[in-house]
Amino acid sequence: MKENNKESEKMGTYIICGILVIVVIAALLGSKKHFKGEGGCCGGGGDVKIKPKHLDTIVATKKLHIEGMSCVNCQNRIENALNGMAQVNAKASFKKGEAIVKLGADVPEEELCEAVEKLGYKVTSIELM
Template sequence: MATAIVGIVVLIALSFAVKGVLKHWRGESSCCSGGAITPPPKKKLDGAIVDTKIVDIEGMTCGNCKIRVEQALDTIDGAAAEVNLHRNHAVVKMTREVSNEEIRQALAGSGYTITGIHAK
């Protein structure tokens, strides 16, 4: 009898944990200093795409992190980013040659760590 009660309590706790993780991944939790933030419109690039780089990033945990990283990378002139949270990387499309150092500078001090930059 006691085993059944403990099992039920564990299942209830596990269901709350799974529900919290799913909210967190959708950006609906209060992580990253507050509630969900509204994503700005996607940055549009004028001109032909001349290069695409994949930026591997550690430290992103939710939809808010995704938005913050995209906003930081979008500050680079001639570049627009799209983050894949589950793969922990950003795809940066460029209308001009952008150095790896420019990409690193865009995320400097953001709390996220670039672990690699490579061509697509």
Template sequence: MATAIVGILVLVALFFAVKGVLKHFRGESSCCGGGAVTAPPPKKLSGTVIGKKVVDIEGMTCGNCKIRVEQALNTIDGAAAEVNLHRGHAVLKMTREVSDDEIRQALAGSGYTITGIHAKG
């Protein structure tokens, strides 16, 4: 009798696990809490790009994460971000000198961790 109860519990848990995985792959949920995020058009900079910084970021796992990080970094005046999800970094093009503190502040509280910031040559 106990074996039957354990078997039923395992089957119920397996059912919910498979249901969640299928929902995720259909795009009805995401790893970062909610449905699909619509990507805005890329930010256009007015002025000459004077430099680039590479921001190494941990915690990005999907396209929604990429969009959220780009949106957060694009709030920095005079900077536009392009995230490479597979490399785990963002390239920040700048029309003015942007401090590392400004970059960290833009992602503060987002759930993503900056592991390094360096100039791109």
């Protein structure tokens, strides 16, 4: 009888450990994009903020409407991506879900969208200001 109880306890321990392993694996797989720095929310700092460039001439100002920004870190990632482009001065707002982009040259809208969307956000529209 005692041996049967010990075997039951062992089996219960194995089942609990198995469930815990499955939960940990599922959590890691769900967080894979986050660990790579991809996805809609970056989850934290560490990035050096790229300052907007001074543009001698502004040929256009555009407002990008962006879905998926949920925090200041998201906002900073989008600003860094846009301000890293030549002839672009950008200021994003996660609260408004937009980025105001001043262009010093004719930069194709597709390039602006690509810079934002490769971070995991979605440009829903672009408005000329």
